[in-house]
Amino acid sequence: MNKTRIYINGRFLKASVTGVQRYAYELLRTIDRLIARDDPAVRGYEFIVLAPTGDIHELGTRHMEVRQAGRFGGQLWEQFSLPMLAKDGFLLNLCNAAPLLKRKQAVTLHDAAVYSVPDTYSAAFKLWYKLMFRTLGRISPLILTCSENSKEELVRHCGIRESKIRVIYHGKEHVLQTxxxxxxxxxxxxxxxxxxxxxxxxxxxxxxxxxxxxxxxxxxxxxxxxxxxxxxxxxxxxxxxxxxxxxxxxxxxxxxxxxxxxxxxxxxxxxxxxxxxxxxxxxxxxxxxxxxxxxxxxxxxxxxxxxxxxxxxxxxxxxxxxxxxxxxxxxxxxxxxxxxxxAKFSWEKCAYETLAEVKVHVEGRSASQAARSESRKAQA
Missing domain, CATH: 3.40.50.2000 (Glycogen Phosphorylase B;)
Structure with missing residues (x-):
């Protein structure tokens, strides 16, 4: 049976680990464990992490391919190589950035810090991220974020329609598992x-x-x-x-x-x-x-x-x-x-909710409703 491909933007594997990268690692490792046990939430899907060539950090997954390909590096790779590499599937971007030439994708925008605490960033960084956030908010069918506060700020500062933003909280088990x-x-x-x-x-x-x-x-x-x-x-x-x-x-x-x-x-x-x-x-x-x-x-x-x-x-x-x-x-x-x-926060809950939202745009709303039902049963 042919599986539906979901690509993941793996540019974060080049970066040092802060909270944004931590989220990407833990979410993908949790999805990998769902694949290992043939959980209904991942059945029928193939997950491929796309990353630039060269040295990258180890993702630590066993059932999720990490594929290094494409020309360039950094933002040029993300903007021009990545959409070509992911042209036959849905693209999931987890770390505040995504290609502006890809329509069939979801992106996690963690906050609106470039607007709320602008002194933290350089002028060039602020200009690019403000442009990217507003553009992604307009062209991407699904925006994920990690708090209601971030959702409100993304709506206010970036003009993103509230109806396309989904709040999914992060987990905490990583600190207990070390x-x-x-x-x-x-x-x-x-x-x-x-x-x-x-x-x-x-x-x-x-x-x-x-x-x-x-x-x-x-x-x-x-x-x-x-x-x-x-x-x-x-x-x-x-x-x-x-x-x-x-x-x-x-x-x-x-x-x-x-x-x-x-x-x-x-x-x-x-x-x-x-x-x-x-x-x-x-x-x-x-x-x-x-x-x-x-x-x-x-x-x-x-x-x-x-x-x-x-x-x-x-x-x-x-x-x-x-x-x-x-x-x-x-x-x-x-x-x-x-x-x-x-105890209210878990990576498994984060993974189930993320997969259910992605399925809305991969398979259609009726399929996603079934996925949400399966997720609730699994979490119970």
Whole structure:
């Protein structure tokens, strides 16, 4: 029996892994597991990942071909080679970009950050992505996104019809499936309770306010641990030295990050803007109490399981952290609520819902309704 081909834009296999790429990896690995067990959601379909030639990261799938082909690289490959390679099938694009010459496709637009936090990006990047988002919103029959907040912003900023956008939440199991590094905290000299923050060079992540909050709190018997990103000393106030209770552990591997989530007494994430927000969800899934911004998609993802802070006010961030660290009963309550909130999100649910929406445009609406019914039964 001839199978219907669904191609996946594999340009992300060339990139370093951020939240957008994490989504692509985990979604495809989950679909691969559905193929392995001959799940009805994937029966009758052939999934082929198309990637540029040259060195790429390992996708880790067993039942999904990764095919490297085409001329050029980067955006030229995506815009000109990819539509030719996928001309006999439906194309699924997972990472905010897609060819403008392809009609039979779906694209995941994770956020409208180029509009909402424009200072984060270069002028050329903003110009291209604004053009691409608006064009894709007009020509692509299906737009996927990861939160209601992102959907609202894509409608407002890009003029995309609300009826063609589907919200499908991401999962969190990847952080639970990685190993741990039991010796890591001892190796870093972390003997006291600590507040964890995952830093980034992006101004949007609001790293400066984390450092300022640590300065305001001072040494109250616990440490601040900063993982990843730039050295926090470059963010110190002009008239205030960072205290001894701030530790910068640099880049960490996945198993080391999992260990930090497991060991931290609190996780703080005062980002100005997120399309979804993996780090607080990962922290909740590991049983870590979370202090997070009250902005963008974060209240949608975190529910009532966290303490919210104003990302523009370091003193508010400091007050919320101090409240969590001083109250063991509150930490236990937040841990229980966080685990329950994180349980609402799964990669399998993400995969089923994505496949059902794609089938609307591959087979027609009646076939998709049957697929949705099968998905609900499988998830139950």
């Amino acid at each position: 190993g741990t590094a039991p010796e890591f905290t001892a190796k870093q000299g972390l003997e006291r309770p600590f507040v964890l923050a995952v830093s980034s060079r992006s101004p949007n992540k609001n790293f400066r306010s984390i450092v300022r909050a640590a300065e305001l709190i001072g040494d109250q018997g616990f440490d601040f641990v900063i993982a990843g990103g730039a050295n926090p000393k470059i963010f110190k106030s002009e008239d205030t030295e960072l205290g001894e209770n701030v530790r910068h552990v640099g880049y960490v591997e996945d198993d080391e990050l999992r260990t930090l989530y497991d060991s931290a007494a609190c996780f703080v994430f005062p980002s100005f803007y997120e399309g979804f927000g993996f780090p607080p969800l990962e922290a909740m899934a590991c049983g870590c109490p979370v202090v997070v911004s009250d902005t963008a998609s974060l209240p949608e993802v975190c529910g009532d399981a966290v303490l919210y802070c104003d990302p523009n006010r370091p003193e508010d961030i400091a007050e919320k952290i101090a409240r969590v660290m001083k109250d063991p009963d509150l930490r236990q309550e937040m841990k229980s609520k966080g685990l329950a909130q994180a």
